[in-house]
Amino acid sequence: MPDTQLMDKLVSLAKRRGFIFQSSEIYGGVGSVWDYGPLGVELKKNLKERWWRSMVYERDDIEGLDAAILMHPRVWEASGHVEGFTDPLVDCRTCKARFRADQLDQGQCPQKPSKKPGEAEQCNLTEPRMFNLMFRTFMGPVEDDASVVYLRPETAQGIYVNYLNVMQAARQKPPFGIAQIGKAFRNEITPGNFIFRTREFEQMEMQFFVKPGEDERWFEEWKERRMQWHRDVGITPDKLRFHEHASEELAHYAKKAFDIEYEFPFGWQEFEGIHNRTDFDLKRHMEYSGKKLEYVDTATKERYVPYIIETSLGADRLALVVLVDAYREEEVEGEQRVVLGLKPAIAPIKAGVFPLVKKDGMPEVAQRICDDLRSRFPIFYDDGGSIGRRYRRQDEAGTPFGITVDGQTLEDQTVTVRDRDSLVQERVSADRLVGYLEERLTS
Amino acid sequence: MPDTQLMDKLVSLAKRRGFIFQSSEIYGGVGSVWDYGPLGVELKKNLKERWWRSMVYERDDIEGLDAAILMHPRVWEASGHVEGFTDPLVDCRTCKARFRADQLDQGQCPQKPSKKPGEAEQCNLTEPRMFNLMFRTFMGPVEDDASVVYLRPETAQGIYVNYLNVMQAARQKPPFGIAQIGKAFRNEITPGNFIFRTREFEQMEMQFFVKPGEDERWFEEWKERRMQWHRDVGITPDKLRFHEHASEELAHYAKKAFDIEYEFPFGWQEFEGIHNRTDFDLKRHMEYSGKKLEYVDTATKERYVPYIIETSLGADRLALVVLVDAYREEEVEGEQRVVLGLKPAIAPIKAGVFPLVKKDGMPEVAQRICDDLRSRFPIFYDDGGSIGRRYRRQDEAGTPFGITVDGQTLEDQTVTVRDRDSLVQERVSADRLVGYLEERLTS
Numbered sequence: 046m047p048d049t050q051l052m053d054k055l056v057s058l059a060k061r062r063g064f065i066f067q068s069s070e071i072y073g074g075v076g077s078v079w080d081y082g083p084l085g086v087e088l089k090k091n092l093k094e095r096w097w098r099s100m101v102y103e104r105d106d107i108e109g110l111d112a113a114i115l116m117h118p119r120v121w122e123a124s125g126h127v128e129g130f131t132d133p134l135v136d137c138r139t140c141k142a143r144f145r146a147d148q149l150d151q152g153q154c155p156q157k158p159s160k161k162p163g164e165a166e167q168c169n170l171t172e173p174r175m176f177n178l179m180f181r182t183f184m185g186p187v188e189d190d191a192s193v194v195y196l197r198p199e200t201a202q203g204i205y206v207n208y209l210n211v212m213q214a215a216r217q218k219p220p221f222g223i224a225q226i227g228k229a230f231r232n233e234i235t236p237g238n239f240i241f242r243t244r245e246f247e248q249m250e251m252q253f254f255v256k257p258g259e260d261e262r263w264f265e266e267w268k269e270r271r272m273q274w275h276r277d278v279g280i281t282p283d284k285l286r287f288h289e290h291a292s293e294e295l296a297h298y299a300k301k302a303f304d305i306e307y308e309f310p311f312g313w314q315e316f317e318g319i320h321n322r323t324d325f326d327l328k329r330h331m332e333y334s335g336k337k338l339e340y341v342d343t344a345t346k347e348r349y350v351p352y353i354i355e356t357s358l359g360a361d362r363l364a365l366v367v368l369v370d371a372y373r374e375e376e377v378e379g380e381q382r383v384v385l386g387l388k389p390a391i392a393p394i395k396a397g398v399f400p401l402v403k404k405d406g407m408p409e410v411a412q413r414i415c416d417d418l419r420s421r422f423p424i425f426y427d428d429g430g431s432i433g434r435r436y437r438r439q440d441e442a443g444t445p446f447g448i449t450v451d452g453q454t455l456e457d458q459t460v461t462v463r464d465r466d467s468l469v470q471e472r473v474s475a476d477r478l479v480g481y482l483e484e485r486l487t488s
Numbered sequence: 489m490p491d492t493q494l495m496d497k498l499v500s501l502a503k504r505r506g507f508i509f510q511s512s513e514i515y516g517g518v519g520s521v522w523d524y525g526p527l528g529v530e531l532k533k534n535l536k537e538r539w540w541r542s543m544v545y546e547r548d549d550i551e552g553l554d555a556a557i558l559m560h561p562r563v564w565e566a567s568g569h570v571e572g573f574t575d576p577l578v579d580c581r582t583c584k585a586r587f588r589a590d591q592l593d594q595g596q597c598p599q600k601p602s603k604k605p606g607e608a609e610q611c612n613l614t615e616p617r618m619f620n621l622m623f624r625t626f627m628g629p630v631e632d633d634a635s636v637v638y639l640r641p642e643t644a645q646g647i648y649v650n651y652l653n654v655m656q657a658a659r660q661k662p663p664f665g666i667a668q669i670g671k672a673f674r675n676e677i678t679p680g681n682f683i684f685r686t687r688e689f690e691q692m693e694m695q696f697f698v699k700p701g702e703d704e705r706w707f708e709e710w711k712e713r714r715m716q717w718h719r720d721v722g723i724t725p726d727k728l729r730f731h732e733h734a735s736e737e738l739a740h741y742a743k744k745a746f747d748i749e750y751e752f753p754f755g756w757q758e759f760e761g762i763h764n765r766t767d768f769d770l771k772r773h774m775e776y777s778g779k780k781l782e783y784v785d786t787a788t789k790e791r792y793v794p795y796i797i798e799t800s801l802g803a804d805r806l807a808l809v810v811l812v813d814a815y816r817e818e819e820v821e822g823e824q825r826v827v828l829g830l831k832p833a834i835a836p837i838k839a840g841v842f843p844l845v846k847k848d849g850m851p852e853v854a855q856r857i858c859d860d861l862r863s864r865f866p867i868f869y870d871d872g873g874s875i876g877r878r879y880r881r882q883d884e885a886g887t888p889f890g891i892t893v894d895g896q897t898l899e900d901q902t903v904t905v906r907d908r909d910s911l912v913q914e915r916v917s918a919d920r921l922v923g924y925l926e927e928r929l930t931s
Contacts, residue, residue, distance in 0.1 A: 060653070063653070063658055069559045069560035071652075071777040075627075081554040081555075082657055083552050083654060087552065089554070109530065110526065111524040115687065116512045117518050180625045183624070184518075186577055186675070187586075203523065206513070207525070211525055214505055214527075216872065234629060333515075334514040336514045415548070419545065
């Protein structure tokens with residue numbers, strides 16, 4: 046299947062089943078901004094909760110934080126974003142469109158594909174100018190320089206400026222980490238590929254503060270842990286790989302950086318980065334704020350500015366990885382089906398409940414089962430259309446189990462439970478359903 | 489205790505224990521923006537999860553949604569915000585400060601309190617001008633009118649523009665609701681009272697779509713349900729009341745509106761609103777988008793634009809209600825203590841684990857208990873300072889249980905479990921702790 050076809054099919058499925066809608070669709074949409082529908086919000090919630098659990102709940106050396114999107118503008122001077130978070134832009138004098146200079150093929154206006162490579166030097170493009178990717182707005186009633194604030198382009202800085210407060214309040218000391226999930230914004234010139242590159246996105250970042258000299262060991266530890274986490278989510282291992290940044294690729298703050306890449310239909314692309322940011326950020330914040338951001342060990346009197354190992358994961362990119370990886374088309378029961386083979390633990394709906402027919406009291410029994418299960422799991426009741434069509438809808442939603450109330454149910458209180466992947470149907474006593482599902486949903 | 493004192497004490501406790509920090513504090517802070525620390529993020533998470541559970545998981549007629557903050561600018565023309573979401577501002581020609589005209593006492597500049605009321609007409613204030621409270625920014629590389637986008641001032645519109653997509657994908661029909669938790673932004677001129685009125689805030693909104701004529705019944709239903717929900721969170725019933733909007737208070741879109749108010753130290757103030765928004769919003773979006781936003785019943789051929797009952801709760805305000813309501817100072821065990829009497833189900837940390845002394849193997853046993861419990865509950869290990877000081881710290885954090893490993897533990901594997909409120913200490917076998925806590929934490 047050609048790559049663009051798969052993405053188109055996924056966008057269409059995402060809308061049809063309520064995973065992801067185009068933002069403000071009735072107004073023609075907003076460039077590269079997306080809304081999560083009923084299933085999308087649960088999928089993302091499951092992924093975020095799983096990450097938070099592995100970072101914050103299951104460890105005693107990582108604390109949670111939720112810093113605001115609006116921060117003091119000096120933060121972005123200290124971080125280097127005001128000066129350096131830019132893309133080079135060129136205008137085409139002929140067609141008036143604007144492009145990223147570093148993405149133009151041989152310096153040609155992409156609107157003029159008829160031009161031959163040899164004529165590139167005659168192309169009517171302006172010299173590149175630098176354009177800052179931060180969204181600017183104004184706080185308070187006057188739009189002047191003094192009131193400029195930015196929408197944060199990364200959540201990391203919210204962690205850095207709070208690190209002393211968190212360390213003290215939570216009685217931590219290095220090595221320790223701070224984890225945060227939150228929105229960030231980048232005024233991308235060429236966003237695209239569905240929810241891969243968007244102007245508004247959500248990050249899951251963990252910043253780990255260590256003693257200088259222990260940074261390389263911790264870097265390796267986090268690099269391996271993060272890759273393992275993705276495998277545990279059920280992502281196909283062959284489609285995951287590391288990409289190490291060569292020295293010329295490294296960001297100004299980084300000593301070492303590895304991307305975790307996934308093989309998307311549009312190629313291998315990064316969706317998480319593990320960075321050794323050294324003491325760059327904290328030292329810059331010391332310089333710009335005039336505050337001491339050292340760690341002082343009260344017992345040994347030792348003092349140092351911690352090094353920071355960052356694990357930075359895009360929540361929307363992870364959702365896309367999981368959706369792409371789970372998508373398959375196959376022939377079953379004599380017909381074509383589309384199925385999202387999501388791991389049960391992250392599936393938005395855990396089971397569909399269906400009365401085989403809309404009579405003989407089956408809907409009432411099915412509704413009762415639904416009500417019983419609903420307090421424990423997200424459940425979907427469906428009595429519309431043939432049972433085959435109802436199975437197909439839940440296959441597309443990634444629902445791992447289908448529970449059907451049929452004639453036999455009315456006699457012996459058993460239902461059929463259909464496995465989404467194997468299609469095997471088991472008869473299970475209705476009153477054992479909670480335990481049955483609980484056991485299978487942890488995988 | 490005077491009111492301002494209580495708020496000051498709460499702000500100080502919130503910082504000390506890691507509930508809430510001032511945003512960008514090392515740079516002097518950002519006006520009225522706050523960051524949630526390790527305990528704050530868990531408190532808010534518990535409240536949001538409880539709300540989501542009651543709205544989405546426990547009902548089959550409400551779907552979740554997570555719409556983006558950035559929306560098409562026409563949305564805010566349709567909603568009336570571009571034209572009407574304004575405050576009247578006046579400038580003082582003498583001191584150059586700017587104020588909300590409707591909050592000035594007798595039209596006087598508040599910087600000049602020495603002026604007598606009789607002299608008010610001589611005060612040197614400009615005529616009021618209207619100031620829009622939406623934050624503006626620019627999408628794409630050119631800052632012109634065509635690229636203006638707003639940070640949403642309410643989450644509700646994200647639900648309205650998606651309602652047909654959600655209804656179809658989730659196979660719903662009126663009466664049904666859409667629930668959403670997300671950030672919104674208002675460029676308030678006079679924010680304040682800690683996290684009560686902030687420029688960046690989080691809303692928990694549920695919009696319920698009903699057939700016209702059934703709106704008044706559903707309004708009453710949601711009004712009662714929402715009040716009961718707050719009582720169930722453990723908020724003192726005497727400090728909760730309804731305030732009905734008189735006809736002159738009603739927003740342009742509302743047929744009827746009730747606030748749920750809490751008696752804060754700074755007076756009775758709204759923290760949730762229940763509104764009958766009629767078909768105002770959907771009709772405006774039909775007009776501005778040119779799209780039909782009717783519900784059509786395929787069976788009866790009936791068609792109508794649904795009425796909307798809105799329940800709109802401020803997540804930060806709810807957190808403040810819960811903190812204020814839980815705060816108490818009292819004398820126990822012969823000394824003064826500050827305690828947050830949070831209901832166990834919403835407390836950020838469920839139990840503190842303490843070795844009585846830092847020797848005789850007690851820290852190792854306590855650490856082992858900690859590790860056992862951590863996979864089930866948020867737990868805090870503390871071996872610093874006297875046991876009394878450690879209890880006090882957890883009292884301030886609102887931790888309902890304190891588990892102490894002492895000499896007897898080493899002999900019979902029992903620990904003491906101290907109840908935060910009654911101070912009663914029970915001896916419990918270490919291997920029964922999970923069950924013991926599980927039972928008590930559901931309350």
